[in-house]
Amino acid sequence: MQTNDRVERLKQLYIDLGGEPTSTERQHARRGDFPDEATVDERLGRVVERMRERYGFRTSLDRPALVTVVRGYYAGRSDAEVAAHLGVSPETVARARVNLHLFRPADTEATFDVDALRTLLDGGASVADAAAELGVAPSTAGEYAHVLRVQQDARVSGYRYPEEFEELLEVDTERLGRTYRTDRRTMEEVVD
Template identity: 40%
Template structure:
């Protein structure tokens, strides 16, 4: 030890209560893997939505969680219907309950503003459908999509954002924790010459 180091050590010994500089480590702040079960978190969001809105689709939470995951995996309504063993119409209704809209849900073959006006006037759907030159079921579909979008906007797209966050965390967690032991340093140090002497 050089003279300066000895002086610093002596000063430390004078002011410190002990001879070591070991601090107790702080409690861990957790990790992505500690964010809870994805299924449970999705179910919690769905429960919150059930409390706020009247769901029209007769699905239990497990089926709705499967629908959310499938939707985020890019499955079509037909694929989701096969998976859940229900009709595409039922899947669509459940998606609207959950505010899970696709761009195509509002891509109508007629002017949606006209539909909005007619719905606000409470015109009969069959009459609106005749005037727009489409079937009543088509009008109902776009009416439901507009209602879901309005509900979602009324909640500041909160539930959709929560689904996004949960499933994004899930993707990150899978990517980060599945390969936690594979840190990529093996390749970086493969040809390194390490000569450490103490």
């Protein structure tokens, strides 16, 4: 029996069972085809929305702007460069980037001992109490406490979201992998 005969018999059987006499068309995408930039942006946007739903972070940046933050990070642009492109402050971009689990070493570089802040917060101290103990402004301690919380979220999720971004953007994961492995090792040493 030829393939066309089998297809026709299956179509007839389906129609006899109450189905429509049409069949689906073959997909147009061939193996090796790459999605266009708009499709990649849409997929990145869906990942961003899932993160917003899961973690409930707030930002003045809309979905396309957050996609720009993701793309800028992986393109090696600084927060200031992305901010200039979006017409917002570098602090707005940095906070959004952190909320998207995209970290830079500078995120935990401070004039005080960030590990001591982590220890105080893990021990149940409020941000204000930890700030007083460390001799820093509560707003400063709050900024770093936020980074520490988000790093912990990223660690618990196994850095799932950055991995999704990397896959969608076809990023050189060798270079970025070194950064994440270093961050993970640091986080594990601090937590353990």
